[in-house]
Amino acid sequence: MSSSQTVSKDIGRIIDRYAPIQLGVDLSNFTENEKVAIGKLVLVGRLIDRIYLRQKWKGNESLLNQLLSANPRDENAISFFTLMKGPWDRVNGWVLPYPPNLPEHKPLGGNFYPEDMTKEEFNSWVEKLSPEDKKHAKGFYHVVKRHEDTGELYLNPYSIEYKDLLSEASDILKESAKLVENESLSEFLKSRAEAFLSNDYLDSEVDWLNINKESKIEVTVGPYEVYTDELFSAKSAFEFYVHARDFQSSKILEKFSGSLQDVENHLPIPDEYKNKDLKVTPIVVVDQLYASGDVAVPMTAAYNLPNDEEAVKRGGSKLVIIKNVQEGKYQKTLDPIAQLTIAHDQLQYLSFDAFFTHVLLHEVAHSNGPHYIIGSDPKNPETVRSRLQEYHSAIEEAKADITGLFAAALLLKKGVLTAPSLEQFYVSYLASAFRSIRFGIKEAHGLGQCIQLNYILDEGGFEYDEQTKRFSVNFSKVSIAVSNLTRDILLMQGDGDKARVEQFISKYGKIRDIVEESLKRLENAKIPVDVRPIYKIETENLL
Ligand SMILES: *[C@@H]1O[C@H](CO)[C@@H](O)[C@H](O)[C@H]1NC(C)=O
Ligand SMILES: *[C@@H]1O[C@H](CO)[C@@H](O)[C@H](O)[C@H]1NC(C)=O
Ligand SMILES: *[C@@H]1O[C@H](CO)[C@@H](O)[C@H](O)[C@H]1NC(C)=O
Ligand SMILES: *[C@@H]1O[C@H](CO)[C@@H](O)[C@H](O)[C@H]1NC(C)=O
Ligand SMILES: CC(=O)N[C@H]1CO[C@H](CO)[C@@H](O)[C@@H]1O
Ligand SMILES: [Zn+2]
Numbered sequence: 001m002s003s004s005q006t007v008s009k010d011i012g013r014i015i016d017r018y019a020p021i022q023l024g025v026d027l028s029n030f031t032e033n034e035k036v037a038i039g040k041l042v043l044v045g046r047l048i049d050r051i052y053l054r055q056k057w058k059g060n061e062s063l064l065n066q067l068l069s070a071n072p073r074d075e076n077a078i079s080f081f082t083l084m085k086g087p088w089d090r091v092n093g094w095v096l097p098y099p100p101n102l103p104e105h106k107p108l109g110g111n112f113y114p115e116d117m118t119k120e121e122f123n124s125w126v127e128k129l130s131p132e133d134k135k136h137a138k139g140f141y142h143v144v145k146r147h148e149d150t151g152e153l154y155l156n157p158y159s160i161e162y163k164d165l166l167s168e169a170s171d172i173l174k175e176s177a178k179l180v181e182n183e184s185l186s187e188f189l190k191s192r193a194e195a196f197l198s199n200d201y202l203d204s205e206v207d208w209l210n211i212n213k214e215s216k217i218e219v220t221v222g223p224y225e226v227y228t229d230e231l232f233s234a235k236s237a238f239e240f241y242v243h244a245r246d247f248q249s250s251k252i253l254e255k256f257s258g259s260l261q262d263v264e265n266h267l268p269i270p271d272e273y274k275n276k277d278l279k280v281t282p283i284v285v286v287d288q289l290y291a292s293g294d295v296a297v298p299m300t301a302a303y304n305l306p307n308d309e310e311a312v313k314r315g316g317s318k319l320v321i322i323k324n325v326q327e328g329k330y331q332k333t334l335d336p337i338a339q340l341t342i343a344h345d346q347l348q349y350l351s352f353d354a355f356f357t358h359v360l361l362h363e364v365a366h367s368n369g370p371h372y373i374i375g376s377d378p379k380n381p382e383t384v385r386s387r388l389q390e391y392h393s394a395i396e397e398a399k400a401d402i403t404g405l406f407a408a409a410l411l412l413k414k415g416v417l418t419a420p421s422l423e424q425f426y427v428s429y430l431a432s433a434f435r436s437i438r439f440g441i442k443e444a445h446g447l448g449q450c451i452q453l454n455y456i457l458d459e460g461g462f463e464y465d466e467q468t469k470r471f472s473v474n475f476s477k478v479s480i481a482v483s484n485l486t487r488d489i490l491l492m493q494g495d496g497d498k499a500r501v502e503q504f505i506s507k508y509g510k511i512r513d514i515v516e517e518s519l520k521r522l523e524n525a526k527i528p529v530d531v532r533p534i535y536k537i538e539t540e541n542l543l
Pocket of ligand 3: 459460
């Protein structure tokens with residue numbers, strides 16, 4: 001009993017690292033039908049949550065049931081599991097200490113591949129497949145399984161693998177499609193409901209892009225991000241969001257996407273690495289009402305979808321910025337972190353506006369730079385993702401960060417942006433690096449930020465004061481460092497040179513002593529690592 005109490009207390013401490021924030025909006029402008037639709041969509045979200053648990057680890061669902069039916073229940077353990085979407089701390093790789101014998105790490109390939117499958121086995125199996133199956137094997141929407149009798153690998157489409165939950169979700173999506181006021185949203189809900197059954201996501205990806213800007217409700221539901229597949233970054237995990245549109249901010253932010261091609265043209269790389277005709281990324285700003293599936297802590301504050309290059313080629317991509325989550329993060333984490341890590345005389349440059357605008361630019365910058373290997377067959381171009389594999393996510397996140405910062409300087413110079421100031425961008429970005437690295441460098445965003453911080457320190461753009469143990473920006477050196485890093489990353493992507501990336505990551509992708517020291521200080525000060533959502537829709541019975 002006593003040992004279980006001690007353990008429980010430790011779990012409680014981990015949960016406390018995430019400051020609760022209330023998420024929701026005043027729904028008085030929504031019609032009765034829309035409110036019913038939102039309620040139904042939340043039910044879809046709960047099904048998506050169960051699918052994601054299965055995708056992550058084969059034991060997830062039964063473990064959750066075990067925790068829920070224990071007597072007495074350990075509420076801390078349940079919260080931990082719910083927060084992390086599994087028994088592993090997503091930030092520190094720590095595993096729930098009971099029930100005993102839980103695997104110490106999440107299987108790299110999640111439940112997308114047999115746990116005993118090696119990369120070599122996969123690669124030699126893929127070689128023998130038809131072109132169509134090859135694509136599926138490396139693609140987003142099929143799991144790889146092993147025949148029990150022969151031991152052979154085979155492909156199973158998501159629509160079959162998760163049929164029980166997907167068909168229920170499909171039905172509810174169709175019901176909510178009848179209730180929402182906007183036709184374009186209704187179209188998306190219907191076609192996504194079909195995709196759950198057919199496993200063909202392409203049309204509904206395009207319908208998602210076409211959700212009208214006047215729709216008060218924004219829904220994202222389906223298999224999207226590949227972070228859970230740490231083996232090949234290939235298999236997409238199910239996630240779900242329902243948001244209320246923030247019309248005012250959306251308008252203000254839209255103008256930045258107008259500068260996308262201009263930023264591309266000014267990138268510090270040879271012309272053959274640049275896109276000639278970038279599609280403008282539509283931007284919507286929303287307030288989150290409910291989310292589930294492959295969304296846990298750290299909380300997603302913005303996303304750019306789709307990830308499927310075929311869908312992007314057909315319809316471009318769309319950026320969703322979640323304002324109420326951004327605000328929560330800034331208040332509860334970034335500001336207190338900066339107070340302890342940034343040189344006193346630079347604290348004046350700290351700015352929510354700079355933080356928020358850089359997040360926007362980060363998302364837009366995912367469109368910039370090479371997505372296909374330069375010089376590969378134009379009829380069947382090879383993707384950067386397929387070449388860089390398990391490194392792709394971290395390098396892509398670093399690219400978006402640094403190219404976004406590069407873009408900030410450019411847009412200020414051109415007068416497209418008039419505020420915040422360049423100093424505010426750099427200092428807020430530096431503070432933000434500590435915020436991300438605290439998440440751990442196992443995760444793509446954290447590793448990406450670690451790489452950037454070390455690189456810019458080495459180039460003299462950031463400095464560390466041994467006396468005060470605080471970091472600062474060297475304003476006369478930082479811009480060339482940013483430009484150099486932008487160049488190095490974009491060239492590695494365009495060349496698809498995995499060996500070079502490996503070397504780069506082994507040089508810059510480690511937490512150094514001075515950074516470790518700062519992280520410890522933040523830890524001792526008990527500054528929250530991130531935020532966790534309290535959904536008003538659940539707690540206040542809004543529907
Ligand atoms: C409701 O809509 C009106 C008119 O569009 C707007 O002015 C008001 O701010 C909205 N209220 C809420 C709570 O969103
Ligand atoms: C609803 O969607 C249609 C497109 O399907 C669009 O033309 C229309 O402006 C939208 N109107 C409102 C009020 O949401
Ligand atoms: C940036 O790159 C250039 C060209 O490779 C190099 O000469 C320079 O030393 C690099 N770093 C800085 C801080 O300029
Ligand atoms: C920034 O770098 C320059 C060039 O190395 C150096 O002379 C200057 O002292 C640095 N500025 C600060 C504030 O450290
Ligand atoms: C309790 C439960 O539903 N467990 C599921 C966990 O995931 C495996 C693999 O997908 C399923 O077979 C189990 O049914
Ligand atoms: Zn990103």
